[in-house]
Amino acid sequence: MKDRQPFDIARLARQASQATPQVAQLSTEQKNTLLQAMADNIRQQQKMLLNENNKDIEAGRAKGLTDAMLDRLLLTEARIEGIASAIEDIIHLDDPVGRLGDFSERPNGIKVGKMRIPLGVIAMIYEARPNVTAEAAALCLKSGNGVILRGGSEAVYSNRAIATLWHQVLADTGLETAIITIVPNTDRSVISELLKLNEDIDLVIPRGGEALIRYVTDNSRIPVIQHYKGVCHLYIDEAADIEKAVAILVNGKTQRPSACNAIETLVVHRELAGSFLPKAAEALAEFDVTIHACPKSREFFADAQLATDDDYHAEYLAQEIAVKVVDNYEAAIEHIQTYTSDHTEVIVTEDELRGHDFIRRINSSVVMVNASSRFSDGGELGLGSEIGISTSKLHAFGPMGLEALTTEKFVVLGDGQVRK
Amino acid sequence: MKDRQPFDIARLARQASQATPQVAQLSTEQKNTLLQAMADNIRQQQKMLLNENNKDIEAGRAKGLTDAMLDRLLLTEARIEGIASAIEDIIHLDDPVGRLGDFSERPNGIKVGKMRIPLGVIAMIYEARPNVTAEAAALCLKSGNGVILRGGSEAVYSNRAIATLWHQVLADTGLETAIITIVPNTDRSVISELLKLNEDIDLVIPRGGEALIRYVTDNSRIPVIQHYKGVCHLYIDEAADIEKAVAILVNGKTQRPSACNAIETLVVHRELAGSFLPKAAEALAEFDVTIHACPKSREFFADAQLATDDDYHAEYLAQEIAVKVVDNYEAAIEHIQTYTSDHTEVIVTEDELRGHDFIRRINSSVVMVNASSRFSDGGELGLGSEIGISTSKLHAFGPMGLEALTTEKFVVLGDGQVRK
Incomplete structure (x- = not known):
């Protein structure tokens, strides 16, 4: 160990903020060279990464982590190649x-x-996935920011290994390694200390469950990008094309139900209930989707439970959906405005004016006409990789790419002017 | 009193947030009609406003407010006309x-x-000036936001009077008065309660002293626009035009020293010290500017005190300035980066490349070449009225106009596309 001083998060943050002007001044070419060196380093050190990751996996098994958690933690040759090429995409x-x-x-x-200009120093607080340690750092670096990474205790060996590779690349270029700072201590108490360091940290991005995000928001003096949950609505208008509606429903609900851009509630105009819902029921049954239906839609589904108010608030993240038939378009807008999580809402309609009205009135971070909610993603929207999704309106709203990691300053060019 | 329930800030905020979609949906024309009606109402009710303001002034005298504070509080016929025409400008x-x-x-x-799209509900927390109650509300309304106004206890009669005029105009148009909500209780404890209402309030803008802003930042769950202080630097480069330099110095320091965009520190390249500083000393002496000089510049001033480190951190807000001679351009950059408040910095130089380098390397909210720092103001930069100045980089940086009171959502138009 080079560093024998006791662990001190304030000192780490200060070092990161002092090193950050170095990365803010790099040219695009210099930053890209660094990123390529990191991608190469990751490929070359594949075995070391697999070994270190295996320590996390074994510790996780011993601690009794679920299979889903172990899977999120696991690195494989293919996943390591995926990380390297994700950095090359940046x-x-x-x-x-x-x-x-x-x-x-x-x-x-x-x-x-x-x-x-860059924001300064960005702190990422996240849980198990070790790829964040590589990809989020790459996005911060490309946008000229320093980054403090505080991953979960489950991934501590994997994260340290990836950090070592970053530090090699930074040191080889003559840059300070504090530009990418890993918090080696994974105690929860470190987070509350870190959240007070608004002199040295400019933005906090928590990625994880709602409890983590709420804790960070309630305790931070630093601005926080919030992403609570995605209760995405699909509204099938009276003027919808039924085939498109079924395809968008099936894709939105079943393609990856664990994603925050999956559809959680289907809202259907009464006029279309008789023609659309039988087809929807058939299509969802193929994927064994559990249905929570309102009284007016229940008859169309074989085994539907009656939907409660909780169902309309639910982010199921599973093959499960709430269904609501509404008397008219206004009632659909009202339902969505009541239950929205401000993430993504979709209308299916062939009526162009109706589509524009929906866009104008629904102020969620992504509003779509005739397209699957699964496109609500930085890559699909053309931002390249995303660092997160904001469901609060300040600074950034919706999927956040490189530009959301920067801000703008005013530049004034004069010739000696003074104010009268 | 219409409302006989006990005072409850959470209920007020909820009412504001429920009324806000009304203002978000108004057309530009409808909003402008409202603003014109308010400007007219202010002119018509001038006497009532003067009467109510007089109660604040008398109470202020009785409490022993300073003349400067009383002056900030005072409304006159000319100032009321100023408020009406500021609304017309919006x-x-x-x-x-x-x-x-x-x-x-x-x-x-x-x-x-x-x-x-609008942000939602904006809470303004401010001190004595009653014009904020009219002008900030007008900016929030024009940008489709609801607003909660919590002014200081000194201005309570004036603020209530202006609020009454707003509520008349809103009610006459069939809009809910909660769109512009005045907090009638001026206890400090109300602020700490308000800052927890992140479900109903989207942004807090504190306007006042550093203590107020720090209190709000440390205690808020809602995003805060921070404006700590303006320690603005003027750097006179070796390639400066001396006449321009003197004019920009005098204007920046003396035109309105109480403004946050006034110059607080003068940094001078060694090569120019002998030719520029005597002229600077003469010009500043005319305005009785107190000088805190470094050892290398002290000889040029008649009564200069020796500058301490505190002087380079000081926001004097008075006819007072710190002076520092540097050996080269790099030392000037380093001095500014060490002491900057991220507000406004100016270089005077005829060397275009030097000017561009300064722009690239100084990441304050406003960076200028050959112009007075006094232009660092929403009106002067062409934003129209400003709601505040942000010296933190998140969401907005620098003077904030209407656009800074909005955010962007993604809009996706498809023809039935689903994700592969």
């Missing part, structure tokens, strides 16, 4: 830093424009 | 709500764009 993303907006001239002749 | 600003960005098409044919 190389190809446009670098937002230094981008200059249009200048406009004021009556006194000063020219006013805006330039994109 | 009518002419572009409405950001509903603005749709360019759509781009993804390989699968879905079209992805972004639309600007």
Whole structure:
């Protein structure tokens, strides 16, 4: 161990914030060279990564982690290659830093424009997946930010191994390793201390369950990107194309029910209930989807339970769905506005004006017409990799790519002007 | 009193958040009509406003408020006309709500764009100036937001009077008065309760001293726009035009020293010290500016005190300035990066590359070449009225106009696409 001082999160954060101007000043080319070196390093050190990861897996088995948790933790050759190529994908993303907006001239002749700059130091607080340690750090680096990574205790060996590879690459380029700082102590108490360091940390992104995100929000002096849950609605309008509606329903609900962009509630216009719901029921039955139906839709499903208010609030994250028939479009809007989690809502309609009205009135982070909610994802929306999804409106709303890791400063060019 | 229930800030906030979708859906024309009605109402009710304001002034005198505080509190005929015409200025600003960005098409044919939407409910916490009650509310309304106004106890009569005028205008248009909510209780304890209401309030903007802003930041679960202080630097480069430098110095320091965009520290390249500093000393002496000089610059000033480290951190807000001579440009950058408050920094130079380097390396909210720091203001930068200035990088950085009171959602237009 190089560092024999007692563990001190405030000192780590200070070191990260002091090192961060180095990465803010790197050119796009320098950042891409670093990322390529990291991707190469990950491939070369595959065996070491598998060995270290195996220690986490064995400890996890001994602790009795569920199979799902062990799977999230597991690295394989294919997953390691996936991490390396995810970093290479980030190389190809446009670098937002230094981008200059249009200048406009004021009556006194000063020219006013805006330039994109990094945020500073970003703290990621996450749970089991070790790929975050590689990919989130790569996104922060490409956007000129320093990063403090505080992963879960289950992944401690894997995370340290990935951090070692980052530090090799940074040191080889003559950069301070504190630009990517791993918090070696995984005690929960470290989080509450970290959340007070608003002098040195500019943004906190928690990734995990609702309890973690709520804890971070309630205790942080640092701005927090919140992502509570995705209770995504699919509304089938009276003017819907029934075939499209069934396809979008099946894809949204069943393709990956554990994802936050999966459909949790189906809202159907009364006029279409008789023609659409039998087909929907048949299609969902193929995937053994459990149905919680309102009184008006229950007859269309073989084994539906009666939907409660809790069902309309539920993020099932499983092959399970709530169904609600509404008397008209206004009632659909009202239902969605009451139960929305501000994540993603979809309308299926062939009526263009209706579609535009839905877009205008539903203020969730992603609003769609005639497309699957599963497209609510940074990659699918064209942002490249995403660092997270924000369901709160401040700073960023919806999937967050590189640009959401930057801000803009004002630039003023004068010729000696003073204020009258 | 219509409302005989005991005072309950949570209930007020809930009412505001339930009323807010009404204002989010108003057209630009409807919002402008409301604003014009308010400007007219203010002019018509001038006498009532002066009477109510007089109660605050008398109470303030009895409490022994300073003349400066009484002056901030005071309304006059001219100031009331100023408030009315400030609201009329907001009518002419572009409405950001509903603005749709360019759509781009993804390989699968879905079209992805972004639309600007209001933030929701904004809470303003401020001190004496009653014009905030009119102007901040007008900006929130124009950007489709609800607003909760919690002014200081000194201005309680004036604020209630202005609120009454708002409520008349809202009610006349058939809108809920909770869209503009005044907190009638000015106990400090109300603030700590309000800061926990993150279900109903989307953003807090504190305007006041550093203690208030720090208290709000440390205790809020709601995102906060922070504006700590403005320690603005003016750097006179070796390639500066001395006449421009003197004019920018005098304007920045003396035109309105109590403003946050006034210059607090003058940094001078060694090469120019002998030619520039005597002229600077002469010009500053005319305004009786107190000088805190470094050892290398002290000789140029008649009565300079020796500058301490505290002087370089100071926001004097007075005819007072710290001076530092540096050996080279790099030392100037280092001094500014050490002492910056991230507000506004200015370089005076005729060397264009040097100017661009300064812009690239100084990440304050406003960076200027050859112009007075006094232009660091929403109106001067072309934003129209400003709701505040952010010196933290999240969400908004620098002067905040209407657009900073909105966010963007993603809009996806498909034709039945599902994810593979």
